Structure formats: C-alpha cells, structure tokens
Amino acid sequence: MQLTIQNLNKTYPNGVQALRDVSLEIPTGMYGLLGPNGAGKSTLMRTIATLQDADSGTATLGDIDVLKDKDAVRRVLGYLPQEFGVYPRISAQEMLKHLAVLKGIPGNRQKEVVDALLQRVNLWEHRKKSVSSYSGGMRQRFGIAQALLGDPKLIIVDEPTAGLDPGERNRFYNLLSEIGENVIVILSTHIVEDVKELCSNMAIIHGGQVLYAGTPEASLQALSGKVWNKVITKAEIGDYTGRFGDRLISSRLVAGKPIISVFSDSDPGDGFAAANAGLEEVFFSKINGVA
Secondary structure, eight states: OOEEEEEEEEEOTTSOEEEEEEEEEEOSEEEEEEOOTTSSHHHHHHHHTTSSOOSEEEEEETTEETTTOHHHHHHTEEEEOSSOOOOTTOBHHHHHHHHHHHTTOOHHHHHHHHHHHHHHTTOGGGTTSBGGGSOHHHHHHHHHHHHTTTOOSEEEEESTTTTOOHHHHHHHHHHHHHHTTTSEEEEEESOHHHHHHHOSEEEEEETTEEEEEEOHHHHHHHHTTOEEEEEOOGGGHHHHHHHTGGGEEEEEEETTEEEEEEEOSSOOOTTOEEOOOOHHHHHHHHHTTOO
C-alpha cells in the first residue's frame, strides 16, 4: 500500500499558508517528515488524519480517497498526536479497553487485544496505573499502543520523541522500527536524529513546501565533497556570516567553540577543511536554501 499526496494546499483564516502544493509518495515502512517548528508538518499530518480539510489537492491511501472518504481512512489509521489527553484516574488497561470499543473491536476480543498491546509496548507491569502518572516515555509507548488498535495500515506519529531522555528515546526507536516493517509509518519531527536512526525514506518541509523528498543516502551523496568547516572565534561569526551568507549551511558551538559550515564545489580556502556531510548538514542546507 502507498500513500500518494498531490498538490495539497492549506491556508488558514489568518492568512498563513501552511501547505503549498505538497506532493509526496510514501511507501510501506518508516517515512521521516523533517522540518523546523512551524514548517507545516502538523498541518499535513492533521489533514491526512482527517482532522481538518485541505483547500485543494488530492491524497489517496491505496484505493481510499483520504480527503473524501474519511470514515474509510479512520478504520485503517493509527494516530499519535504531539499532545493527547487522558482521564486522570483511569488505568492504562481500562483506557485501552475503552478505545478498543470505539475502534469497533468485538467484545470477545478486547481483553486479548489490549493485553497483547500492553505487553508489546512493555507496559504490562504498569497496566493498572493511570496514564496521567506515566513518565514521558511511558506515555508515548501508551500512545503507540492506542495507535495500533485495530491493526492499522497507516500510522502517524507527530513529534514523538520531543522531551524524552536518551534511554526512553532508544526504547521508542526500537518500538517504531518494529512497527514500521509491515505498515506505513509517518514520523513527523524536527529532530534530525529521529530520521537518521529510523527512516529509509524522508522529506524535508519548510514554509509549507517540500524542499527534498527521497532517501537519506541520496541526500547525503548530493552533498558529498561539498561541505567545508572552520573553527572560528565568536567575534568572527558576523564577518563570516556576511562573507558566506549565500553558501552558509550552519554555525554551531562544539565544545564551546563556533564551527561554521559552508557549501562549496571546491576548497573555499581561508583555512576551511573538508567535512563529511551528515543528515544535519542536509537539513540546514535545504532550510537555508544553500543546496
């Protein structure tokens, strides 16, 4: 099954154009949607999840018209939003049973399905605790459990690792990787590491527009031999930014020292050294319009 999005547009009443002719082909597996906050990622995810309408364009999931047949989409959709509410005094087990009813899972199968999901996301020992008492990582694992109810064909997770500590993030990576073997999983994030660790296909979106769509490997190959770094002083940042503005990929602190990265087909001189391009360089080069 494939999700095909063509020329999707969305402008809010305040005049903000959140989506501009967005076109993507998303196959089975983990698909990373990478972009800074406010790039349009959540708008796109909410549109695919049938939570809001697009102004124009089309989206199909297999033979389902996503924008017109919302009930059909919801029957095969699992959705983990950036924030989700829970009843404060209801246990994870009871909450999942309630959601299983809403998903239309037959009563004689609900206990089996809920118990299996709690074990799958490693929450069985905490099943009788309220979700409101969970840590951030546990809440996200519960969110994946509810998203998996009903054996969905499409799963959307919106900024799932924001705020998680490294250990919780690794556990979440392992869980998502396992899930993404047989269904479409769209991972919307501003964290480059999420896409690097999990996704075989990706897109970069900024200002509501798709700036790149393809494999991480192809994006890295396009920058190979064209990224140059130099350690500078803080006092020199303004000068170098002005000189290399149209080729500036990024400037960042490493061990307290500014490192500037520029795009160039050949050695720019001035003490720059060739650097291996990573997905972070791809991300910033696209966002900054350098390459």
